Amino acid sequence: MKTIRSRMIAAMAGFGALLAAALLVAPVVGSTSISLARVFDGSVPFADNVDAQIFFIARLPRVVAAALVGASLAAAGVVFQALLRNPLASPDTLGVSSGAALGAMIAITFHLDVSVAGVPTMPLASLAGAVGALAIVYALATARRRGLSGTVLLLAGVTMTAFFSALILFTQYLADFTETFRTVRWLMGMLDVAGYAPILAVLPMLAIAFGLFTTLPRPLDLISLGADAAAARGVDVVRAERTALVSASLATGAAVAISGPIAFVGIVVPHLVRLLVGSDHRIVLPGAALFGAAFLIGCDLVARTAFSPVELPVGVVTALIGGPFFLWLLFHRM
Amino acid sequence: MLRVDNLSFAYREQTPLVVDRVSVEVDRGELVGVIGPNGSGKTTLLKLIAGTLKPSAGSIELAGRRLAEWSRREAARRIAYVPQETHAPFDFAVLDIVLMGRFPHLGAFTLEGPADLAIARRALDATGTRAFEARPFSTLSGGEKQRVVIASALAQEPELLLLDEPTASLDLGHQLDVQTLLGRLNRERGVTMVLSTHDLNLAASLCRRLVLLRDGRVLAQGPTEQVLTTAAVKALYDVDADVQRHPQAGHLTVTPLARLGA
Numbered sequence: 264m265k266t267i268r269s270r271m272i273a274a275m276a277g278f279g280a281l282l283a284a285a286l287l288v289a290p291v292v293g294s295t296s297i298s299l300a301r302v303f304d305g306s307v308p309f310a311d312n313v314d315a316q317i318f319f320i321a322r323l324p325r326v327v328a329a330a331l332v333g334a335s336l337a338a339a340g341v342v343f344q345a346l347l348r349n350p351l352a353s354p355d356t357l358g359v360s361s362g363a364a365l366g367a368m369i370a371i372t373f374h375l376d377v378s379v380a381g382v383p384t385m386p387l388a389s390l391a392g393a394v395g396a397l398a399i400v401y402a403l404a405t406a407r408r409r410g411l412s413g414t415v416l417l418l419a420g421v422t423m424t425a426f427f428s429a430l431i432l433f434t435q436y437l438a439d440f441t442e443t444f445r446t447v448r449w450l451m452g453m454l455d456v457a458g459y460a461p462i463l464a465v466l467p468m469l470a471i472a473f474g475l476f477t478t479l480p481r482p483l484d485l486i487s488l489g490a491d492a493a494a495a496r497g498v499d500v501v502r503a504e505r506t507a508l509v510s511a512s513l514a515t516g517a518a519v520a521i522s523g524p525i526a527f528v529g530i531v532v533p534h535l536v537r538l539l540v541g542s543d544h545r546i547v548l549p550g551a552a553l554f555g556a557a558f559l560i561g562c563d564l565v566a567r568t569a570f571s572p573v574e575l576p577v578g579v580v581t582a583l584i585g586g587p588f589f590l591w592l593l594f595h596r597m
Numbered sequence: 598m599l600r601v602d603n604l605s606f607a608y609r610e611q612t613p614l615v616v617d618r619v620s621v622e623v624d625r626g627e628l629v630g631v632i633g634p635n636g637s638g639k640t641t642l643l644k645l646i647a648g649t650l651k652p653s654a655g656s657i658e659l660a661g662r663r664l665a666e667w668s669r670r671e672a673a674r675r676i677a678y679v680p681q682e683t684h685a686p687f688d689f690a691v692l693d694i695v696l697m698g699r700f701p702h703l704g705a706f707t708l709e710g711p712a713d714l715a716i717a718r719r720a721l722d723a724t725g726t727r728a729f730e731a732r733p734f735s736t737l738s739g740g741e742k743q744r745v746v747i748a749s750a751l752a753q754e755p756e757l758l759l760l761d762e763p764t765a766s767l768d769l770g771h772q773l774d775v776q777t778l779l780g781r782l783n784r785e786r787g788v789t790m791v792l793s794t795h796d797l798n799l800a801a802s803l804c805r806r807l808v809l810l811r812d813g814r815v816l817a818q819g820p821t822e823q824v825l826t827t828a829a830v831k832a833l834y835d836v837d838a839d840v841q842r843h844p845q846a847g848h849l850t851v852t853p854l855a856r857l858g859a
């Protein structure tokens with residue numbers, strides 16, 4: 264058997280190359296064809312280089328947004344699955360995505376989407392929704408006994424999702440027509456960000472989330488075999504659980520703030536990555552982040568080009584892939 | 598080596614004590630069994646000794662140092678715990694599971710090196726599981742899984758090995774495999790063990806000393822031959838039993854005869 268070091272290097276190189284290719288190819292494809300050679304032609308000043316302007320100003324923000332959202336949702340999915348020892352856990356199934364969506368919806372609908380001291384409030388509302396949803400679900404799952412009940416957590420998550428969906432509909436009902444059109448499209452999952460501002464707004468949240476993620480892989484390996492056994496191996500289980508819940512909520516809240524809830528990324532990507540590289544979270548967690556980024560860039564490319572010039576919401580594409588995949592997972596792996 | 602002194606534990610304040618003023622001593626190289634009915638506090642006692650639960654009162658010392666002073670990692674370098682059953686929701690290879698035993702010996706971001714691999718392979722050898730080191734853990738039988746988890750615990754290089762009902766979910770053949778393995782590890786490698794069990798015949802054949810628990814209290818403790826009696830079985834389980842030395846097996850056997858009036 265190969266050592267963990269060589270397995271990590273091989274996996275990171277493979278997924279890294281895939282993401283690099285996606286980052287370079289996706290901005291080139293679109294209604295106006297541009298060439299990479301001209302984009303990176305240093306002899307033409309940026310102001311005169313139309314290809315570079317299209318690449319960096321019109322298309323790259325959207326591709327970067329797709330990468331960050333894909334990486335965040337996939338990594339959050341890995342963390343939730345290991346923590347709850349349940350392969351069906353994800354930001355969607357736990358109600359965290361819809362909690363974040365409700366928070367963001369309220370901010371958009373009631374014009375709370377402004378900046379306070381230079382900090383935009385919408386990502387914070389989204390984060391508050393994610394944390395709120397998770398806090399309720401977590402409290403329910405831990406109320407009756409010591410430790411975490413995975414079954415209660417998932418059932419509570421499904422219930423919360425339905426409940427939040429109703430609240431989202433209610434919020435829409437209260438909104439006027441133009442807002443409703445905007446929020447309906449946003450709820451489908453859209454990546455057509457205008458420039459880099461929405462990305463920069465959530466970057467601090469993402470930085471904290473991914474910083475915390477780096478401490479998690481080995482504790483998650485052990486916790487996936489049982490909390491008591493992990494504690495007896497030297498894992499500070501309570502601390503690892505809290506770190507995991509906070510970081511995964513931050514990542515989900517940030518992702519939803521950028522793009523609206525994009526379903527199934529958090530469940531499809533982790534399972535594909537495990538099929539490719541095994542279950543060691545030191546490989547799966549960074550691998551899922553890289554592959555999730557490339558995956559959502561790819562889905563968004565399909566969304567932009569499949570019915571060109573009409574653009575599909577990327578959430579429709581991920582759902583068309585994710586729905587059948589989820590059923591396959593239930594059928595073969597449960 | 599292990600000194601449990603007046604140990605008490607309740608899951609919440611103002612609820613009944615699950616472990617009630619228990620005092621036990623275990624010497625290096627011993628193999629001690631903890632027996633008692635369901636809810637008598639066996640598992641809780643083992644978790645307290647493993648340090649995964651914090652006692653409400655009393656103290657635990659290992660090799661003269663109080664367990665409470667140690668970090669989780671420090672404690673795990675000295676005490677290993679094998680739960681009743683281990684289920685892996687993701688596909689880990691057997692060797693991966695055993696390497697997880699190295700966790701308390703490694704820094705937070707240190708990867709397992711050749712030395713750790715050698716220790717893991719020795720643990721696989723010691724438990725007779727080397728042949729399936731590359732197989733997915735989830736494809737093993739219950740008894741094989743239990744031996745792999747014991748190997749993982751050995752890879753922790755502990756001074757004390759705790760086992761919670763190690764044969765409870767196994768069929769007769771696998772029960773005997775695990776029983777033989779534990780006896781051999783204790784005899785040949787001098788691994789100090791404390792195990793809990795419902796299987797009185799396993800306890801009688803494997804353990805030289807027994808601790809009898811009921812309602813969180815120690816009813817009796819001492820050499821197996823002295824404490825495992827008809828009266829003791831009655832006091833523990835409300836069962837009338839015949840306790841005999843088996844002529845071929847060479848140890849005491851317990852045959853339940855009748856349930857006494859509840």
